[in-house]
Amino acid sequence: MYRTLLLFLFSLSIIYSSTAQQECNININVLVVETHNGRPLYPVVAHIDETGATYTTNEKGRFVIDSLCPGKYTFHFHSAGYEHHAEQVTIGRSTELKFRLAHLEGVMDEVIVSGTKEHGLLQDRDELSSRQVSAQSGKTMADMLQAINGVTIISNGATIAKPVIHGLYGNRIVMLNNGIRQEDQQWGGEHAPNMDPFLTNNLSVIKGAASVKYGTDAIGGVVLAEPSPLRNTHGWDGELNLAGLSNNRMGVASGVVNHNFKDIPALSFRLQGTYKRGGNYRIPGHWVANTGVEEKNYSAAVGWKKLHYGAELFYSHFNTDLGIYRGSHTGNEEDMLAAIRSDSPLVPADFSYQLARPRQHVVHDLLKAKTYIDTRLGVWRATYAFQHNFRQEYDVQRVETDDAQLNLTLNTQTLNLNLEHRQLWKLKGEIGVDGIYQENVMQAGDRVFLPNYRSTGAALYAIERYYGSNWTLEGGLRYDYSWYEAFNPEGRNQEVVRYEYHFNNLSGTLGFTKRLRDDWQLTTTISNAWRSPQANELFSAGLHQGAARIELGNKNLLPERAYNLNIESKKQFGNKLSTDVSVYTQYIRNYIYLEPGADILTIRGYFKVFNYKQTNAHLTGTDLSAAYAWNDKLNTTAKASFLFARDAVRKDWLILMPADRLSLNTTYTTDFSSKLQECFISGDARYIFRQWRIPSNFDAIDYPRPPAGYFLVDLSVGSKVIMGKQPLYISLTAMNIFNQRYRDYLDAFRYFIDQPGTNIVLRLRVPFSFNEHQEH
Amino acid sequence: MKRIQQIAIALITASVIFTACKKETLPNPEPVEQELITTVRLIVTNNAGFNKTFNYKVDNGFGGTTQGNVQIDDVVLAPGTEYNVEVQVWDESKSPAENITEEVIAESHHHLFIFQSNPATGEGSISFSNGSKDDENEPLNQKITFTTGAAGNGSLTVTLKHEPANKNAATPDEAGGETDAQAIFPVKLQ
Numbered sequence: 001m002y003r004t005l006l007l008f009l010f011s012l013s014i015i016y017s018s019t020a021q022q023e024c025n026i027n028i029n030v031l032v033v034e035t036h037n038g039r040p041l042y043p044v045v046a047h048i049d050e051t052g053a054t055y056t057t058n059e060k061g062r063f064v065i066d067s068l069c070p071g072k073y074t075f076h077f078h079s080a081g082y083e084h085h086a087e088q089v090t091i092g093r094s095t096e097l098k099f100r101l102a103h104l105e106g107v108m109d110e111v112i113v114s115g116t117k118e119h120g121l122l123q124d125r126d127e128l129s130s131r132q133v134s135a136q137s138g139k140t141m142a143d144m145l146q147a148i149n150g151v152t153i154i155s156n157g158a159t160i161a162k163p164v165i166h167g168l169y170g171n172r173i174v175m176l177n178n179g180i181r182q183e184d185q186q187w188g189g190e191h192a193p194n195m196d197p198f199l200t201n202n203l204s205v206i207k208g209a210a211s212v213k214y215g216t217d218a219i220g221g222v223v224l225a226e227p228s229p230l231r232n233t234h235g236w237d238g239e240l241n242l243a244g245l246s247n248n249r250m251g252v253a254s255g256v257v258n259h260n261f262k263d264i265p266a267l268s269f270r271l272q273g274t275y276k277r278g279g280n281y282r283i284p285g286h287w288v289a290n291t292g293v294e295e296k297n298y299s300a301a302v303g304w305k306k307l308h309y310g311a312e313l314f315y316s317h318f319n320t321d322l323g324i325y326r327g328s329h330t331g332n333e334e335d336m337l338a339a340i341r342s343d344s345p346l347v348p349a350d351f352s353y354q355l356a357r358p359r360q361h362v363v364h365d366l367l368k369a370k371t372y373i374d375t376r377l378g379v380w381r382a383t384y385a386f387q388h389n390f391r392q393e394y395d396v397q398r399v400e401t402d403d404a405q406l407n408l409t410l411n412t413q414t415l416n417l418n419l420e421h422r423q424l425w426k427l428k429g430e431i432g433v434d435g436i437y438q439e440n441v442m443q444a445g446d447r448v449f450l451p452n453y454r455s456t457g458a459a460l461y462a463i464e465r466y467y468g469s470n471w472t473l474e475g476g477l478r479y480d481y482s483w484y485e486a487f488n489p490e491g492r493n494q495e496v497v498r499y500e501y502h503f504n505n506l507s508g509t510l511g512f513t514k515r516l517r518d519d520w521q522l523t524t525t526i527s528n529a530w531r532s533p534q535a536n537e538l539f540s541a542g543l544h545q546g547a548a549r550i551e552l553g554n555k556n557l558l559p560e561r562a563y564n565l566n567i568e569s570k571k572q573f574g575n576k577l578s579t580d581v582s583v584y585t586q587y588i589r590n591y592i593y594l595e596p597g598a599d600i601l602t603i604r605g606y607f608k609v610f611n612y613k614q615t616n617a618h619l620t621g622t623d624l625s626a627a628y629a630w631n632d633k634l635n636t637t638a639k640a641s642f643l644f645a646r647d648a649v650r651k652d653w654l655i656l657m658p659a660d661r662l663s664l665n666t667t668y669t670t671d672f673s674s675k676l677q678e679c680f681i682s683g684d685a686r687y688i689f690r691q692w693r694i695p696s697n698f699d700a701i702d703y704p705r706p707p708a709g710y711f712l713v714d715l716s717v718g719s720k721v722i723m724g725k726q727p728l729y730i731s732l733t734a735m736n737i738f739n740q741r742y743r744d745y746l747d748a749f750r751y752f753i754d755q756p757g758t759n760i761v762l763r764l765r766v767p768f769s770f771n772e773h774q775e776h
Numbered sequence: 777m778k779r780i781q782q783i784a785i786a787l788i789t790a791s792v793i794f795t796a797c798k799k800e801t802l803p804n805p806e807p808v809e810q811e812l813i814t815t816v817r818l819i820v821t822n823n824a825g826f827n828k829t830f831n832y833k834v835d836n837g838f839g840g841t842t843q844g845n846v847q848i849d850d851v852v853l854a855p856g857t858e859y860n861v862e863v864q865v866w867d868e869s870k871s872p873a874e875n876i877t878e879e880v881i882a883e884s885h886h887h888l889f890i891f892q893s894n895p896a897t898g899e900g901s902i903s904f905s906n907g908s909k910d911d912e913n914e915p916l917n918q919k920i921t922f923t924t925g926a927a928g929n930g931s932l933t934v935t936l937k938h939e940p941a942n943k944n945a946a947t948p949d950e951a952g953g954e955t956d957a958q959a960i961f962p963v964k965l966q
């Protein structure tokens with residue numbers, strides 16, 4: 001029954017773009033003790049499936065869960081050297097709960113050591129649970145993440161989007177897919193991350209620089225996509241998700257099946273698949289030509305778990321075809337200006353599922369093998385992964401051809417060895433080594449885009465936490481070395497010139513958290529991160545079709561180094577109001593950006609040239625949220641996010657930074673009968689300001705000025721329907737209900753077309769479970 | 777413990793091998809600049825035996841990172857005269873040079889040449905007529921008649937559009953589609 005019940009609170013979070021957690025008003029004091037002597041245990045990491053939240057006990061073995069809604073919850077407890085413990089609890093009112101964990105030795109039971117559940121960083125972190133992910137099915141992963149305060153998107157229309165954390169995106173963000181750094185080819189705004197959101201149990205975001213734990217590039221933050229642990233009790237369970245979207249007539253179907261063998265209790269597996277297909281989408285008054293999408297993804301996992309050791313094999317395949325609005329590829333500056341001046345799309349269209357040029361085809365495969373051993377010293381883990389990313393771009397061609405004009409392959413191998421040591425005195429932590437080897441190759445006859453390159457890297461890191469009375473101090477250090485070799489065709493005869501780079505860097509993190517009172521927690525973290533320049537920043541030499549400009553790489557770029565300070569206060573005021581205030585400031589040395597240069601004459605006319613340059617950037621901002629429970633059924637959450645991004649050298653604003661935004665969500669939830677539970681109606685309103693913080697030379701770089709602010713309203717209703725013993729979750733959501741015309745500053749299509757109009761989404765979720773007998 | 781040690785050694789060895797062992801060469805296929813145009817050429821003739829060729833040539837064509845050499849011929853014609861004009865596009869970065877005009881004609885319905893004169897009338901102007909048709913009998917203008925105005929100086933813009941939305945357009949803006957080439961010739965009617 002457990003998987004079924006995991007989904008119990010589904011309806012509360014089905015709301016599109018709802019808050020990261022539904023605010024109800026139950027407070028639970030949790031105490032974790034050792035089975036035999038009853039002594040409090042710390043640190044123990046606790047995870048609740050239903051909320052996706054993770055907690056750590058203090059030195060008294062305690063932690064507090066705020067603002068829970070009534071319902072059934074599954075708790076998981078992890079502590080190195082202790083048995084994994086899972087337990088389901090029904091919670092109806094504020095209370096204290098006590099859990100017992102057994103020492104590994106002498107306890108003949110299974111153990112789960114989930115490397116992904118413990119994150120070892122005190123840094124500002126927000127999560128979306130699996131229910132919140134499936135409640136947004138049909139959207140891009142980046143779009144889903146926008147529900148998290150401080151996260152926005154940079155997009156190319158409605159189908160291609162990348163997450164932006166505190167103003168930073170692309171190569172400045174690390175995405176972890178099932179614990180593995182996603183190595184796909186994100187060379188530009190039109191290259192979205194290649195991941196299936198249905199693969200994950202929850203999606204979470206770490207805001208701010210985090211290189212110590214996650215390696216190079218984690219300047220803006222980290223996105224973690226984590227599948228739930230494999231089944232550890234015998235039986236079957238699974239889930240089917242279906243969604244239909246009106247705007248682009250998109251259908252999404254995703255299913256997952258989990259099994260654990262009765263006769264081989266150590267063995268479990270999971271099979272998962274997703275299919276998604278949509279046609280041209282609609283902006284108020286018009287269809288948008290060639291914006292269809294098709295996605296075919298599947299994954300499989302097999303796990304072998306014994307008392308003190310185990311192994312897991314995981315494979316996932318992601319396959320997408322994406323159309324790109326024909327009108328966004330312009331021939332020269334004149335064409336671009338004509339498109340900007342036009343009020344309606346210059347390329348007229350009807351509805352169609354057909355994909356024409358320009359389009360992209362991307363395949364991403366991930367194979368991961370992981371093994372762990374639990375010893376008296378702690379838990380040892382070894383993880384190897386191979387990733388294959390293949391990107392094809394089909395340009396508009398004069399002569400008819402079936403060939404792609406770009407066929408890029410990126411192969412990456414990574415290895416991680418990690419020891420999470422058992423608590424020593426009041427110290428707990430981990431040490432590890434990372435290795436990476438990467439190759440990027442083009443195909444004969446491709447258009448010039450990137451040089452072939454390969455790189456190798458190695459790193460050594462340690463993160464330790466000291467647990468004091470009601471406070472925790474965390475420190476981490478990491479040393480990275482990377483070597484990089486590129487073969488760049490240059491000059492009139494395109495002779496290949498070899499370049500070699502060596503980079504090394506020391507990163508650190510320091511965090512301090514203190515529970516001032518039971519209802520007030522204060523966390524301060526200082527961290528840093530670095531990023532070596534990417535191939536496109538070093539070598540790019542050509543036209544940016546979507547922007548009608550030429551971008552020129554700079555072979556002398558130095559690595560970026562970021563220093564981040566974050567202060568977060570989480571405070572509860574009585575039973576009704578809870579607040580989360582986070583203030584951050586980040587200084588990035590050698591921040592890489594594009595500076596406009598001279599015009600050059602081509603056979604298509606004059607083009608503006610943009611050169612990759614470096615400056616020092618200073619990003620300061622705040623994310624605020626407050627949740628108020630009017631009563632048991634009615635909840636309101638308000639959020640605000642502000643960012644001030646400065647060029648510290650030129651004393652000017654940085655270009656292309658997300659505008660300030662406000663949002664408000666109100667949800668009413670009630671049970672009508674035993675057949676109709678958790679019925680809800682929810683309204684979501686948000687206002688995005690016009691970005692007025694633009695560089696003083698903006699008009700010379702970009703045209704037109706950032707679009708006006710806009711106000712959007714979404715409405716959602718849904719319910720849990722019990723048919724026999726089978727629960728069904730059904731919901732209907734109307735996004736942009738007033739069919740508002742608007743453009744967003746971080747959308748590359750802002751020059752050409754509006755954002756999508758009203759989109760009505762019907763979603764159905766069917767969890768199922770067949771167990772031989774009750775567990776736990 | 778012994779087993780753990782063995783496993784640890786095996787893993788470390790594996791990591792060293794796969795990070796340290798690098799291949800000597802990485803295949804580096806030669807990239808091809810796709811569908812490059814370097815030159816717009818006007819071949820101007822008339823019944824009186826006039827026969828001249830005017831080139832607008834940008835060495836690096838398109839996609840180059842530096843401007844390269846630019847050769848722009850003055851279109852020197854007599855005032856008040858009719859000329860037969862054929863426009864060609866070439867890729868002269870290849871040897872021998874490739875005549876892209878053939879590709880344009882093969883896909884004639886997806887292309888349009890647009891001629892604009894500045895000034896549109898009077899001294900130094902050219903007017904255009906009898907443009908050739910594509911395979912669906914819509915304008916292509918690969919061959920066209922120039923009628924020169926009064927003596928004076930002006931300019932002539934020749935634009936090759938790909939996939940124009942409006943095949944009867946007189947300006948690139950009206951045509952829509954993508955600009956494949958745009959040449960601006962100085963005009964001298966003397």
